[in-house]
Amino acid sequence: MQNMETVVGLEVHVELFTTTKLFCGCSTAFGAEPNSQVCPTCLGLPGGTLPRLNQRAVEYTIEAALALNCRIAEKITFDRKNYFYADLPKGYQISQFFSPMGTGGYVEINLDGKIKKIGIHQIHLEEDTGKLFHAGDDILTSAYSRVDFNRAGVPLIEIVTEPDIRSAEEARLFLQRLRSILRYIDISDCKMEEGSMRCDANVSIRAAEGSALGDKTELKNMNSFRSVYKGIEYEVERQSGVLKEGGKVIPETRHWDESKGITTAMRSKFVSADYRCFPDPNLPPLETPAEWVEKIKEKIPELPSSRSRRFIDDYGLPPYDAEVLTVSRGLADYYESVLRYHRDPKAASNWIMSELLRLLNAAGLEVDECKIQPEALGKLLKMIGDEVISGKIAKTVLEEMFASGEDPEAIVERKGLVQISDESALEEIISRVLENNPKSVEDYNQGKKKAMGFLVGQVMKETGGKANPQKVNELLKEKLDG
């Protein structure tokens, strides 16, 4: 039991950014009046027109498949997955069972600087179901339920990984990277909290690395990356407990209870044969000629893994910095724009990662909503580099820029923040500080070198933080030791 290994495979659903549904012209806009975006086709009513495939959705799926390094099917076909549920008005879901759009891909994740490939088993296109609302929390005891079919027929892609994930942390990293990639190609906003990205986690444990896969459970209802992480951790603990007591893991679907932090049995697993899938007779196969795929490929921008590698190679950034800065295309673009105005890659990275991201997070803003233009940040970094202002002062200038969008030079000028590096001016202040603090001077002379820090602090205080700290250190040392 010592070296038991966790095995996880994820099934991720992502809603595509199309304005209309997958097989009809109904709007996909979020937040509309319930059942206002429906028609006989997506409701499965008699008299509906035949399904007409949304070409944009197909192109997005091919783009995603390419971004995930998949092979593209030569023929696109759709199948019916048959089951009854109140949120599925047609009695079947149109999906791609026999021939998914993309297969055999991978996503790279960064494990403490080591790159690991997580296999992508397949990616396919399907339609979403409606949404149920239960009166009361519990489905079984609620008096009634309501259903909104606005979501029924909205295009979804499903991405299925190989069972290559070995921990809750790897699952989190995978989801983050997947979200980054899909946002780079701009096909979805991938918001787990809003349901535009949903993730089921298949979890099992086995005796040791390389031994046969154990029986798995499938976790549902996790609404954030954090919940996916916690759900997997909980499930691994639970299964180990079962196995340690000589029991067997029952293959079943389990429900993650966010408030209790546990998973509970929901139903036993359906196998694919239960759905009696067959090709949808209303949807003829669609070929994917190489020129078409090539054209879609040309739209794909440089993706996070290669961009991160380039940041390391071209700008000499540590892998951690490169990873953070390439999480979103907007942030990576912002970083590279700043470098166009002031080419000090590490300084730009430090200021963006620590100060700018802190301000953005606190304000709940994305980088493209930031009032500080890359050029202005470049100017600020140049002023720091040229020792016109100290790093400490620069922080307050940056905060002001962030709030008002004002130019850093204008702020520094208006507030008289230019750093004092002039030796004679500093010497005068230092003499005064030494006179006023004889005790510290004595301490220093008796070997208490810590007194130095206090004296530097006093000089900084006298100058309102504007003294060049390095100069102050040098001059103070000269005076005290000399």
Ligand code: ADP
């Ligand atoms: P099912 O037939 O139960 O739907 P699939 O083989 O289709 O199972 O796999 C569904 C998902 O479960 C995939 O992401 C796959 O990687 C993952 N998976 C398969 N077997 C295991 C296992 N033993 N432990 C963890 N995950 C698994």
Ligand code: ZN
């Ligand atoms: Zn419709």
Ligand code: MG
């Ligand atoms: Mg399956």
